[in-house]
Amino acid sequence: MRHNAVDENKYAGEANSTPKLNMNFTLDQLTPETMTMLFSNAYYEAENNIYKGESGSEEAIGTLITVNNTLSIIYSDLQHECISYRMNVALREEYHADRKSLLEVCNIYDDFPVHATVESGDDKEPYISFVYKHIVPKGIDISAKEIVNVFRVFEKYCAQHRTMFTELHKSVK
Numbered sequence: 001m002r003h004n005a006v007d008e009n010k011y012a013g014e015a016n017s018t019p020k021l022n023m024n025f026t027l028d029q030l031t032p033e034t035m036t037m038l039f040s041n042a043y044y045e046a047e048n049n050i051y052k053g054e055s056g057s058e059e060a061i062g063t064l065i066t067v068n069n070t071l072s073i074i075y076s077d078l079q080h081e082c083i084s085y086r087m088n089v090a091l092r093e094e095y096h097a098d099r100k101s102l103l104e105v106c107n108i109y110d111d112f113p114v115h116a117t118v119e120s121g122d123d124k125e126p127y128i129s130f131v132y133k134h135i136v137p138k139g140i141d142i143s144a145k146e147i148v149n150v151f152r153v154f155e156k157y158c159a160q161h162r163t164m165f166t167e168l169h170k171s172v173k
Contacts, residue, residue, distance in 0.1 A: 024141035030076040030083065032060035035147070039065055039074070042148045049073055067155060074151065082133040083147065085154045088119070089128045089162060102126060104172040105165065114157035128165075130158045 025034065032048045039046035044067070048060035062075030072087040091102070102118045106128065109116035114132045121127060132154050136142050 023144045025144065025147075026139065026141055027076050027078060027081060027083070027136045030142075030147075032062050032075065035063040035074055035076070036060075038144045038147060039063060039151070041144075044148075049075075065151070070158075072151070072155075072158075074147075076136075077133070080133065081137055082135050083142070083150070085114075085132045085134070085151060087130045087154075087158050089130065089158075091125075091127055098169075099126060101169055101172050102128070105168045108168055108172075109161055112157060112161070114154060114161065116161065130154075130161060132157070 036046045036048050044065050046063055046065050049062040049064045050058050051061045052058050062073045065072045065074065070087060070089070072085065074083065074085050076082075077084050099118060106116040106118055109130075114130050117129050117131065118126050119129050132150075134142075134150050
């Protein structure tokens, strides 16, 4: 069974009953393959995010998690000593021309633990990227259960931000 919606009551027992979530890791142990295994064991649809270099070589750079047709990426960032949780959300075309208002909405979101930025893809179309960085100092363990539960809270904040977006955008125009 894979998670398809944010339902905290549904998750409560699963994280506690999944034996492989009782493991602890240091940040440098959290390779994309390990993260993918953790989220798969927590009943998420998870796979390695593969980067193809110019030379044709492939390297896993994070874990992709799909929930309700929404893609998130999670990766350990050794340089900044954190686990990065990121969800990119496409914007309807009606919002594309109004970058200033989009930035103002993102500034409002910055008062919350999950921040937002406006970015542009290869096609130059803007999208909002929701980001949370969970600090894990060098040499300190973090449990698999905590990694997954932080993602669940991240999902909840992203869902709230997405729900509030249209009203916030109207208010800053």
